[in-house]
Amino acid sequence: MAKQDLFRIEKRGYTDTRQMYNSVTFSSVCCQLLSDRTGVEPWVCLNIVQLFREENTIPFIVRYRKEMINHMDADAVRDVQLVLEEIHALAKKAQTVSQALKKEGLLSSDLEQALKNCRTADELDHVYAPYKKGSKLSKARRAKQLGLESAAQALLQSPHTLDLRAWVKPGTEGLLSQVSTGVEQILADMIAKDGETLTYIRSLCDNSMVMLQSSVSKTGKPKDIDKFHLYCDFTCNIQRIQHHQTLAINRGENLKILTVKVNIPDRVKSDFCRWCVNVRWRPKSYAREELMTILQAAVEDSYKRLLMPLLSRSYRSVLNCLTAGAEKESIAMFVRNLRQRLLVCPVRGRVIMGVDPGFRHGCKLAILSPTSKKLELATFYDGQLVIGNGTACRETEAFFADLISRRFFQPLDVSYCITSEAGASIYSVSPEAVKEMPDLDPNLRSAVSIGRRVQDPLAELVKIDPKHIGIGTYQHDVSQNSLRAALDGVVQECVSFVGVDINICSETLMRHVAGLNAGRAKSIVEWRETNGPFMNREQLRLVKGLGPKSYQQCAGFIRINPNNLLNNRSASAGRPDQSAQETSTAKGKGKTKALAAVPSQPNPLDQTCIHPESYSVAMSFLSLVGGCIDQMGRPELRQCVEASVKRQGLEALAKTLNTSPDTLQLIIDGLTQPPGFDIRQDFDKADFKRGIVSMSDLREGVVLTGRVENAALFGAFVDIGVGRNGLIHKSKITPDKLPVDQRRRSLALGPGEKVEVRVLHVDEQRGRISLDLIRVLR
Numbered sequence: 013m014a015k016q017d018l019f020r021i022e023k024r025g026y027t028d029t030r031q032m033y034n035s036v037t038f039s040s041v042c043c044q045l046l047s048d049r050t051g052v053e054p055w056v057c058l059n060i061v062q063l064f065r066e067e068n069t070i071p072f073i074v075r076y077r078k079e080m081i082n083h084m085d086a087d088a089v090r091d092v093q094l095v096l097e098e099i100h101a102l103a104k105k106a107q108t109v110s111q112a113l114k115k116e117g118l119l120s121s122d123l124e125q126a127l128k129n130c131r132t133a134d135e136l137d138h139v140y141a142p143y144k145k146g147s148k149l150s151k152a153r154r155a156k157q158l159g160l161e162s163a164a165q166a167l168l169q170s171p172h173t174l175d176l177r178a179w180v181k182p183g184t185e186g187l188l189s190q191v192s193t194g195v196e197q198i199l200a201d202m203i204a205k206d207g208e209t210l211t212y213i214r215s216l217c218d219n220s221m222v223m224l225q226s227s228v229s230k231t232g233k234p235k236d237i238d239k240f241h242l243y244c245d246f247t248c249n250i251q252r253i254q255h256h257q258t259l260a261i262n263r264g265e266n267l268k269i270l271t272v273k274v275n276i277p278d279r280v281k282s283d284f285c286r287w288c289v290n291v292r293w294r295p296k297s298y299a300r301e302e303l304m305t306i307l308q309a310a311v312e313d314s315y316k317r318l319l320m321p322l323l324s325r326s327y328r329s330v331l332n333c334l335t336a337g338a339e340k341e342s343i344a345m346f347v348r349n350l351r352q353r354l355l356v357c358p359v360r361g362r363v364i365m366g367v368d369p370g371f372r373h374g375c376k377l378a379i380l381s382p383t384s385k386k387l388e389l390a391t392f393y394d395g396q397l398v399i400g401n402g403t404a405c406r407e408t409e410a411f412f413a414d415l416i417s418r419r420f421f422q423p424l425d426v427s428y429c430i431t432s433e434a435g436a437s438i439y440s441v442s443p444e445a446v447k448e449m450p451d452l453d454p455n456l457r458s459a460v461s462i463g464r465r466v467q468d469p470l471a472e473l474v475k476i477d478p479k480h481i482g483i484g485t486y487q488h489d490v491s492q493n494s495l496r497a498a499l500d501g502v503v504q505e506c507v508s509f510v511g512v513d514i515n516i517c518s519e520t521l522m523r524h525v526a527g528l529n530a531g532r533a534k535s536i537v538e539w540r541e542t543n544g545p546f547m548n549r550e551q552l553r554l555v556k557g558l559g560p561k562s563y564q565q566c567a568g569f570i571r572i573n574p575n576n577l578l579n580n581r582s583a584s585a586g587r588p589d590q591s592a593q594e595t596s597t598a599k600g601k602g603k604t605k606a607l608a609a610v611p612s613q614p615n616p617l618d619q620t621c622i623h624p625e626s627y628s629v630a631m632s633f634l635s636l637v638g639g640c641i642d643q644m645g646r647p648e649l650r651q652c653v654e655a656s657v658k659r660q661g662l663e664a665l666a667k668t669l670n671t672s673p674d675t676l677q678l679i680i681d682g683l684t685q686p687p688g689f690d691i692r693q694d695f696d697k698a699d700f701k702r703g704i705v706s707m708s709d710l711r712e713g714v715v716l717t718g719r720v721e722n723a724a725l726f727g728a729f730v731d732i733g734v735g736r737n738g739l740i741h742k743s744k745i746t747p748d749k750l751p752v753d754q755r756r757r758s759l760a761l762g763p764g765e766k767v768e769v770r771v772l773h774v775d776e777q778r779g780r781i782s783l784d785l786i787r788v789l790r
Contacts (some may be wrong), residue, residue, distance in 0.1 A: 043055075043057040043058040043061065044057075045099060046060075046061075046092060046095060046096060046099070049095045049099075050091060050092050050095050052082075052084070052088070052092055053082065056080075056081055056082045056084070057092065059080040059081060060073075060080075060081060060089060060092050060093070060096075061096065063077060063080065063081075064093065064096070067561055068565065069504070069508075069526040069527055069565050070086050070089050070090060070093070070501060070504075070505065070526075071086065071504060071505050071508035071509060071526040071569065072508075072526050072527070072564070072565045072568070073089060074086045074089060074505075075508075075509070075568065075621075075678070076568060076623050076625075076675075076678075078674040079672045079673075079674050083674075086501070086502075086505045087344070087347065090498065090501055094494070094497075101133075102130070102131075102132070102133060102136065105133065105136060106127050106128070106130060106136060109127060109136065109140050110124060110127055113140075113143060116143075118143050123139070123143075126139050127139060127140075151197040151201075152197050152198050152200065152201030152202075154194075154197075155193075155194035155195070155197045155198050156198060158194055160179065160191065160194040160195055160198060161198055163176065163179055163191070163194075163195050164195045164198040164199050164202070167195060167199070167295065167299070167303055167306065167307065168199075168293065168295055168296065169295075169296055170296070170297060171295045171296075171297055171298065171299035171300070171303050172297050172298050172299070174303065176188060176191050176192060176195070179191045192306055195306055195310075196306050196309050196310045196313060197310075197313070199293075199306070199307065199310035199311075199314070200310045200311075200313040200314035200317065200318060201314070201318070203288060203293060203310065203311060203314040203318075203319075204314045204318035204319055204322070206292070208292060209288070209292055209293075210319075212284070212287060212292070213280070213284050213315075213319060213323070214323075214326075216280045216283055216284060217276060217280060217323060220276070220277045220279065220280055221249055221277060222249070222250050222251075222274065222275070222276055222277070222327060223247050223248065223249060223250065223274070223275045224247070224248050224249075224250045224253060224261075224272065224273075224274060224275075224327075225246065225247045225272070225273055225274075225275050226243045226244075226245075226246045226261050226264065226265075226270045226271065226272045227244065227245060227246075227270065227271050228244045228245075228269070228270065228271070229268050229269055229270055229271045230271075231268050237269060239269075240260065240263075240264045240269055240270060242260070243257075243260060243261055243264055243270055244270075246261070247275075250274065250327055254725070254726070255337060255338035255341050255342070255725045256338070256724065256725035256726045258335050258338045259335070259338050259339070259342060259490075259725075262335055273324075274323070274324045274327045274328065276320070276323060276324075281315055284311075284315055284319075285308070285311050285312060285315065288311040288314075289304075289307060289308060289311055293307065293311065295307070338725070339490040339491060339494070341725060342490050342725060343490055343491075343494055343495055343498050345723055345724065345725060346478075346483055346495065346498065346499060347498050347499065347501075347502045348723070348762045349483035349722060349723055349762055349763050350478050350481065350483050350499060350502050350503070351502050351505070351506060351762075352762045352763040352764045352765075353469065353473065353481060353483060353763050353764070354469060354470050354473055354474075354502075354503065354506040355469075355470065355506055355510070355691075355692050355695050355764075356469045356692070356695060356696060356697065356698065356764055357690075357692045357693055357694075357695045357696060357697040358466075358467055358468040358469060358470075358690075358692065359396065359466050359467055359697065359698060360382065360467070361382050362382060362396055362467075363379065363380065363381060363382060363396075364379075364380045364396055364397075364398055364463040364464075364466060364467055365377060365378070365379050365380075365396070365397050365398065365463065366378040366379075366380060366398050366400075366459040366460055366461070366462040366463025366464070367397060367398065367399045367400065367408060367412075367459060367462065368400050368402070368433065368436065368455060368456075368458040368459040368462055369399060369400060369402060369403065369404040369405050369407070369408035370402070370403055370404050370455075371403060371404050373455055375404070375408055376455045376456050376458060376459040377459055378456060378459035378460040378462075378463055379463075380460065380463045380464065380467060382467075384463075384464050384467050384468060384471075386449070386452075386460055396426070396427055396428060396429065396466070396700055397412055397426065397427070397428035397429070398428070398429055398431050398462055398463050398465070398466045398698075399412070399428055399429070399430050399431070399462075400430075400431065400432075400433030400436065400458070400459075400462045401430050401431065401432055401433055402433045402436075405430065405735070406706075406735045409428070409430065409735075412428050413428070416428070427700035427701060428700060428701065429466065429698045429699055429700045429701065430731070431462060431465050431466055431698060432465075432481070432482050432721070433458070433461075433462050434480060434481050434482030435473075435476040435477070435480035435481050435482070436458040436461045436462055436476075437454075437458055438476065438477070438480050439457070439458075439461055439475055439476050440454040440455070440457035440458040440461065441454050442475075444475055444520060445457045445461075445475075448518075461475075466698050470506060470507065470510055470521075470692075471517070471518065471521050474503055474507060474520060474521055474524055475520050478499035478500075478502075478503060479495070479499070482722070483722060483763065503524050504524050504525070504526055507521060507524040507525055507569075508524075508525055508526040508569040509569070509691060510690065510691055510692060511569050511570070511571045511621065512525055512569065512570065512571060513571045513572070513573045513576055514536065514540075514546050514552075514570045514571065514572060515540065515545040515546055515572065515573070515576050516573075516576050519533050519534060519536075519537045520533075522536060522537070525566050525569050525570070526565050526566055526569055527561070527562045527563070527564070527565025527566035527567075527569075528562065528566050531557060532555070532557055532558055532562060535555050535556050535557050535558065536552070536555050536558070539554065539555045539556075545576075546572060547572070547611075547612050547613060547614050548572055548611060548612075548613065548614055548615045548618050549567050549570055549572060549615070549618045549624055550610045550611055550615075550624070551610055551612070552566070552567065552570065553610055554610060564625070567623060567624050568621060568622070568623035568624070570618075571618065571619050571620075572614065572615070572618035572619055573619055573688070574614065574616075574619065574687075615627075616641050616642075616644055617630060617641070617644075617682070619687065620644075620682030620683070620685070621678060621681065621682045621685075622678065622679055622682035622683075623678075626671070626675055626678070626679055629669050629670075629671050629675065629676070629679060630679045630682070630683065632669055633665070633669055633676065633679055633680075633683075634683070636656070636665070636668070636669070637652045637653055637655075637656040638652055639652045639653070639683075644683055644687075645683075645684065645685060645686045645687045645689075649683060649684060650684045653680055653683065653684055657680070662676060662677065695764065696719070696764040696765065696766060699719060701733065706734055706735065707734045707735060707736055707774065707776055707779070707781070708776065709734070710734060710771050710774045710781065711771065711774075712771055712772065712773060712774065713770065713771060714770070714771045715768065715769070715770050715771075715786065716732045716733075716768070716769055716770075716771065717732075717766060717767070717768050717769075717789065718730040718731050718732035718733065718738070718766070718767055718769055719731050719764065719765070719766050719767070720761050720762060720763050720764065720765045720766075720767060721737050721763060722737070722763060723761055723762050723763065725742075726741065726742055727739050727740050727741045727742045727744075727745070728740045728742075728745065728760075728761040728762075730767060730769060730783060732769065732781070732783075734781075736779050736780075736781055737781070738769065738771070738781035738782065738783040739780070739781065739782060739783060740761070740767075740769065740783045740784065740785050741782070744783070744784045744785050745760050745761060745785050746785075749785050749786065749787055749788070750788055751788055751790065761785075761788070765788060766788070766789040766790075767785060767786075767787070767788055767789060768785075768786040768787050768788075768789055769783040769784060769785055769786060770783065770784040770786055771783060772784050
């Protein structure tokens, strides 16, 4: 694709991304560029643009349109979406610059072509910089206005004929030195803009050790300097600097704690000046000593005043590229950490005591029923203690461990676990918490939240801003818009893929279902409170503000659990007839929804992951294999399905049913999974224990098991049960220690994974534990 095609993308003047997706021209032109930038096949890129144009959400695309995206996962689709938006933003900026230059009469054909050829925002800024309003004339341009360009050319072409005194006006004293300086400045500018010269000096730099150096700024405060002690006298080859180092140095520079500069070896200057004088810019005939002095000074001035800043900017641009890569890697780490934190297997069917430890306000306790409801009475059956990992955690853990060891709770079977309380205090004073628990003190709300984080991590953690959950590193050093979009996307993905029971889930959780938002979730809750429980997915069409597209996107992720439905119907007994309520609810502003098309009877398929658009195919498949809807989730139906697939093959069955193999596989999963199936049931659970060890008990060489608490660009932090997380440096996370399916992952370990580790070093004074990874436990 021609480079100028990128510029044509913006010719129609789109005002937002949705208009961009609605342009057939944009879709056909950008697919090859998308493919080049993302490594995704062009036909897949074209399908993704088409799907976004139709306002499909990423969870819907990944689950129900797999064949169109070649089975890409949500993160890969999100990456394509981000590149697509970057292309649009660059095209829009290029058009704005072009129009501004044209209005000022500065847009030449060469400049317009240069703008069209820009592939990044940095390239565009570099081309536009000399033409911005307020730019001063360069020294060379001022000298040229004095008519000295011919003298400079003569010094190179025919120096034996050049007499600088001839350029001095008669009777003017001191002008000879000004003429010499002007010629020098013109030559310096010519050298700095010469393509062959630029290529040569870049090759010199590429073959030299160009170093990035950071040091303490004069304005740095001692208390802040301690945070950056690793970078107070830091030097590194710019080609070998690591992502986490880049982000840390950038943070220190932005806070004016560090000063950063690029050091180019002195050998580059000497080799460059020698080459310029003796090869590239050597006069074509004999030049007198004073002319050679001017040439030598011009070469040195060009290097110091023009080329060195250019090279420094170039290497800072390289650093910016490293920063962009580091930001992407850091955000990917956030996304993965958040996903694994949200998808921790819930602890169901047990009474939980949430403990928010503390010294000043004491320990706050909240006893929760198996359904996460706060128990009014201090009744505590066989259950678990969940202790937050904040202030006084170790003292509280020791207290309860001592009670357990002395069998204080007998005959009750009690154990405990430590869980992250990050964000609990922020949540406890939020409007959401006040609305949910208006009669509780904020400290007690924190205890409730800590307990619920183990009972159902997903339902509780979605109430908290993902940035406050304590995942990832360098969250303040990356693009906040990119981070917010990525984290919101993964929350929507997790909530949607797990699914929500529409009759019992909270309004907060419902907001994160694909196709829904705060307004639609509120309307659904209001409908539920007015009309009683939803009997089936189709009744979602009766909710105000939930149009066909929203219904399509959310329906497959909504569940109608028959057991909860019966309980809710009993609780709503005595309300007006639902059909009458539906009629009054559906009417408004002269419009009445077609109630006749909306059934009021339960549909067993509504408790599965099967999308309503595939219900007819599902029923046909049941008939084809000799099963019935009442057998759904039972072993006998699974046997019938497996026998049919083995006998005829999945693709042949899909062809018979006029559907895709991916859709048929999803139908099979929905029909054969047991009632109440949860994708999180095979994921890691919280670790409960009855005794503790301390940091002082650790010795080098001791082998322990632990769970990854957090992952960073430089390694993984592991909870080994001693009150301090140990660090496995990334150099210790080698492919031979990982399962085969994790060896190609750049982010090899993530929160929740169980590992076997060996203690390498213990620094009790600084509270640091160094670990070596032995293996990942499955």
